[in-house]
Amino acid sequence: MPDLPAAIPASDITGLVLAGGRGQRMGGADKGLQTLHGQPLAAHVLARLAPQVGTIAISANRNHEIYATLGAPWQARVLADTLPDYPGPLAGLLAGLRAARTEWLLSAPCDSPWLPADLGARLAEASRARGVAIATATTTNAAGEVSLHPVFALLHTSLADDLAAFLDAGERKVRAWYARHTAAEVSFADERAFYNVNSLQELADLDRA
Template sequence: MPISDSAAIPASSITGLVLAGGRGQRMGGADKGLQRLHGKPLAAHVLARLAPQVGVLAISANRNREAYAALGAPWQASVLVDTLPDYPGPLAGLLAGLRAARTEWLLSAPCDSPWLPADLAMRLAEAARGRGVAIATATTTSAAGEVSLHPVFALLHSSLADDLAAFLDAGERKVRAWYARHTAAEVDFADERAFYNVNSLQDLADLDRA
C-alpha cells in the first residue's frame, strides 16, 4: 500500500507499542516483560527507550494487565489485549495496536529488547516516507556480511489494519508472510546489540550480573 505524502513523520504521529503478549515459553511460562533487569522489568526498559521517540505509548499484554498498566503509568500508556484467543503471536498484538492507535503510524518493539536504538522511530520513518511505503523494518549486518531481519521492530501505517485482520482471519500467523503482501522498506542499523532479545531466565541472569 503506497503512502504518497513525502513530508517528515513527527513523533506526535506515532504510537509506540511494546509487544508483551506472548506465552513466555522459553522462560518457562514466566511473563517475560515483567522479569527484572538491573532492578527494572524488561518492559519498563523498552518503554523508556520508546517514550522520547513517539507521541503515545501502548503495551500489548494478555496477562498481568494491572502490572503492565502500572509500568506505563508515567506515560499514560494504555494496555491492549489480543482480540484473537490462544496467544496467536505478535501479529495479533500489532493488530490490537493498529486498531487502538489514534495516530497515523504505529512503532512496535518486543518487550525483551532493553537496548533498542534511540533513533529507531526516526530512521524507520525516514525510510517509510522516502520510499512511500506503509511498512519499515529494521535489519542488522554481521561482521561476516550476514543480514538479519528484526521483523517486530517495525513502523506500520494505520491503513494496514483491515488487511492484517483479514490475514489473521485466514489462519495466517507469520510476520514475514504478512509483510510479503506489501512493499516494506528495510533499514540497516550498525549496532547488533541494540536488537538483542532476552530469551531465557539464564540470559537474563547473565545480563543482570554484567
C-alpha cells in the same frame, strides 16, 4: 495509503511494546515483567521507546494491572489481543493498529532493553522516502550475514483491515504478512541494540554483567 508528508513527526506515531506472548522459552513466565538491573524488561523498553513517539501502548495478555503501572508515567494504554490462544506478535500488532490514535505505529518487543534511540526517526524517514506503509530494521554481522528484525517496525494504521484478514485466514507469520506489501528495510550498525532476552539464564547472566 494516503500520500506521505515531507516528514513523519513523532507526534504522529503511537509506540507499542509487544508483551503478549506465552513466554515459553522462559518456562511460561511473563517475559516483560522479568527484571534486569532492578527494572522489568518492559520498563526498559518503554523508557527507550516513549521519547520517540507521541503516545504509547503495551500489548499484553496477562497482568494488565502491573503493565498499567509500568506505563503510568506516559499514560500508556494496555491492549489485549482480540484473538484467543496467544496467536503471536501479529495479533498484538493488530490490536495496536486498531487502537492507535495516530496514523503510524512503532513496535518493539518487550525483551529488547537496548533498542535504538533513533529507531522511530530512521524507520519514518525510510517510509517517507520510499512511500511505503511498512519499514523494518536489519543488522549485518561480521560475516556479512543480514538479519531482519521484523517486530521492530513502523506500520501505517491503514494496514489494519488487511492484517485482520490475514489472521482470519489462519496465517501467523510476520514475514509472510510483510511479503504481501512493499516494505522498506533499514540497516542499523549496532547488533546489540536488537538483542532480545530468550531465557531466564540469559537474563540472569545479563543482570550480573
